[in-house]
Amino acid sequence: MGQGDIAYFGIRHHGPGSADSLAQALQDLQPVAVLIEGPSDASALLPLLARPEMQPPVALLCYPEEDPASTSFWPFAEFSPEYQAVLWAVDNKAALRFIDLPSSARFSEAAVEGAEKVDADEAKESSERDDVAPHRRDPIGTLARAAGYE
Structure with missing residues (x-):
């Protein structure tokens, strides 16, 4: 080589x-x-x-x-x-x-993602209908979010 x-x-x-x-x-x-x-x-x-x-x-x-x-x-x-x-x-x-990336970047990312997820979840909850479960309303979106995608 x-x-x-x-x-x-x-x-x-x-x-x-x-x-x-x-x-x-x-x-x-x-x-x-x-x-x-x-x-x-x-x-x-x-x-x-x-x-x-x-x-x-x-x-x-x-x-x-x-x-x-x-x-x-x-x-x-x-x-x-x-x-x-x-x-x-x-x-x-x-x-x-x-x-x-160094391990410290992984932990920093997790903290940022966690804060972003809380903000996104709060905004989403205020605009969603309470009688329909999120995974029924948007199954692909639910899977994407679970995998870390927006």
Whole structure:
């Protein structure tokens, strides 16, 4: 794999088939860097997964001290493609990083979204008919909101 070449892999989280395919692809391509979905501020913790005393299943757990209920976690099992990628990168001395926003952004987003949802819900309640359930009036909109879309 050349210095400027980039290979992307769509993976199924915790999929044994994806883990095997990814491990083989990494071995074939020999990349100089492995980038994994996860909070960038936790990148320094990734090599710990390859230590002999770290036995999966394990998880990275992040939460704001003031709101532990907002915990986010990133699990790693023996059959997780992400775990296999970490092992390969450490064994082959490839650069290893998480590439998502830092965990603090996730918590900030949740607070903003929560406040926006309360405002939107209050406005919606004042304009809706009380005798028709929201999921009956707008089932697609209800699903979209549940998935985080406006």
